[in-house]
Amino acid sequence: xxxxxxxxxxxxxxxxxxxxxxxxxxxxxxxxxxxxxxxxxxxxxxxxxxxxxxxxxxxxxxxxxxxxxxxxxxxxxxxxxxxxxxxxxxxxxxxxxxxxxxxxxxxxxxxxxxxxxxxxxxxxxxxxxxxxxxxxxxxxxxxxxxxxxxxxxxxxxxxxxxxxxxxxxxxxxxxxxxxxxxxxxxxxxxxxxxxxxxxxxxxxxxxxxxxxxxxxxxxxxxxxxxxxxxxxxxxxxxxxxxxxx
Numbered sequence: 001x002x003x004x005x006x007x008x009x010x011x012x013x014x015x016x017x018x019x020x021x022x023x024x025x026x027x028x029x030x031x032x033x034x035x036x037x038x039x040x041x042x043x044x045x046x047x048x049x050x051x052x053x054x055x056x057x058x059x060x061x062x063x064x065x066x067x068x069x070x071x072x073x074x075x076x077x078x079x080x081x082x083x084x085x086x087x088x089x090x091x092x093x094x095x096x097x098x099x100x101x102x103x104x105x106x107x108x109x110x111x112x113x114x115x116x117x118x119x120x121x122x123x124x125x126x127x128x129x130x131x132x133x134x135x136x137x138x139x140x141x142x143x144x145x146x147x148x149x150x151x152x153x154x155x156x157x158x159x160x161x162x163x164x165x166x167x168x169x170x171x172x173x174x175x176x177x178x179x180x181x182x183x184x185x186x187x188x189x190x191x192x193x194x195x196x197x198x199x200x201x202x203x204x205x206x207x208x209x210x211x212x213x214x215x216x217x218x219x220x221x222x223x224x225x226x227x228x229x230x231x232x233x234x235x236x237x238x239x240x241x242x243x244x245x
Contacts, residue, residue, distance in 0.1 A: 068231035075218035079182035083174035086159035108149035123166035125232030213242035
């Protein structure tokens with residue numbers, strides 16, 4: 001079962017008077033920070049809403065009211081992760097995606113809802129964007145799925161699951177502590193998979209998609225679980241260039 005611990009926030013009211021513009025900008029900046037914090041607390045598979053040491057990024061006031069994309073004032077550094085891909089080979093995330101527009105998502109193949117929906121949204125958006133973008137442009141795109149349930153998500157299991165979504169997606173698995181530490185540098189909470197009394201295993205994790213610029217290799221845009229196919233399709237041309245969506 002998917003648990004979303006985000007809290008509803010009312011839009012800040014615009015003040016009246018000569019300081020209206022300045023006050024409104026501050027209000028939206030505050031709202032944006034709260035939105036980023038809420039994203040870090042969403043999860044998949046059940047559990048509480050306690051943040052397990054994740055950082056919260058500073059976000060741009062101009063994107064505070066954006067429906068899908070949140071542009072970061074202070075981008076994330078790309079995680080220094082060396083994991084195992086679906087072919088059983090070592091995959092150095094920084095080296096393999098250097099200078100490439102990259103989208104990273106942490107999830108697991110046995111997730112009943114958010115994970116497959118998010119990955120399918122990205123796959124469909126990529127196909128739709130192909131109508132306007134060249135094959136050479138799309139070949140630069142790297143979509144990376146990092147498992148939060150490495151014990152069950154072996155290279156073979158990841159490969160079979162991703163084959164039904166988009167065989168070009170890079171699937172990564174490895175040591176849980178390493179994966180958790182990498183996710184934490186992006187403000188994403190991951191808890192060790194747990195088993196209930198009926199033997200059902202669930203994995204609690206943040207549901208952000210982080211976009212990295214090909215220009216700086218920094219994570220500069222966050223997408224929450226409510227991002228749609230249309231949102232990604234619209235933004236992909238800009239993300240491929242490292243521009244703000």
